[in-house]
Amino acid sequence: MGPPENAMGWLPAGNQRTQETHTVLSHPPRDSEACFEPTGDPFERAVAEAWPAAEWRDVNVLVAVSGGGDSLALMRALASLARARPGKGGLIVAHFNHALRGEESQGDQRLVASLCSQLGLPLETDSAQGEARSEESARDERYAFFRAAADRLGARFVATAHTADDQVETVLFRLLRGAGLGGAAGTPRCRVLSPSCTVVRPMLGLQGADALAYLKRLGQDHRHDSSNDSRHFTRNWLRGELLPQIRERMGEGVDEAVLRFAEQAAEAQLFIAAEAARLLELAQMPAGSPGAVRLACEPLSEASALLAREAIKLAWRRAGWPEGAMAARHWAELLAIARGDSAASDMPGAIHALVEGRGGRRAMVLAPKRGQ
């Protein structure tokens, strides 16, 4: 589906109401000149530099707005930039009400809705059906909502307001929990959400303090998420207690140091991924039976352990087998089997590994166990 268009570049009238749980409110811009006058504000310039308007003004963009300071700043900046540089696309605000904080969650939604109405931006919302079991499941629900909304509204991008502060927290948090190089690379600037939609994070290089200063200049209120004050969740403790202590002890430069490390990790990860894909091309053989994966052992034995392990992981991922149950020792075991250092065995996730052939013609076959 191409991006819907109408005279203003917003949604066609027929798209304004599509599902019971979704609402798209299209308001005539009230006091629009005051709202949209490009201010030449440094924050807007920084957002424009990170994500040039030429990349998004001719397509529909969902702006993910929670009601907190970062995402309201992104919404205001993109709205101002869109006004300064009109195109064929439109901004649509997307808010997911997790309904985890009672009246506070309703207040978040009201603030987002009222700002949409003030700026003349369409709003797409949905609410959680039950209480999310974990932060992960809440996030999954939110991204499922973004995916469905982007698909239905023909949005090419979902823009989120992750900042450099979020990135520092994410990288430290993952390292402390035992991330590999990929995890240490942090949140990517872009990621594919669906075949037709990409998540972009134009504020990854900006700080939350810049966003708040911008809102202050605009006289724009924002919401405070009281659950962030609780130290119950490790991530909040890291943000609220550990990081301030680290900064006090080691200076503000620690943030830069963590971000530089994350960038290097991302670069290294990209390089390794490309090399692993090349190695897999050499190793992959016709599977023989449906759902199975057959890999020639020779190229895997000759390559470095790092690349061979990554090639096996890639084959596993491409087969669509779950990675959750695979710990580092399981990947190491598969590698040892491929290299002839260990006998074939059962892997978690109901996959069986066996070795066929001899010498230079050995192949490792991975296949779901019978009856699974």
Ligand SMILES: Nc1ncnc2c1ncn2[C@@H]1O[C@H](COP(=O)(O)OP(=O)(O)OP(=O)(O)O)[C@@H](O)[C@H]1O
């Ligand atoms: N309820 C929400 N509705 C719409 N957008 C949201 C909502 N919550 C978060 N977002 C978007 O996601 C961004 C990051 O939010 P937050 O840091 O809370 O998410 P996270 O779960 O830590 O990260 P991730 O989105 O990578 O999983 C926000 O700045 C905003 O753009």
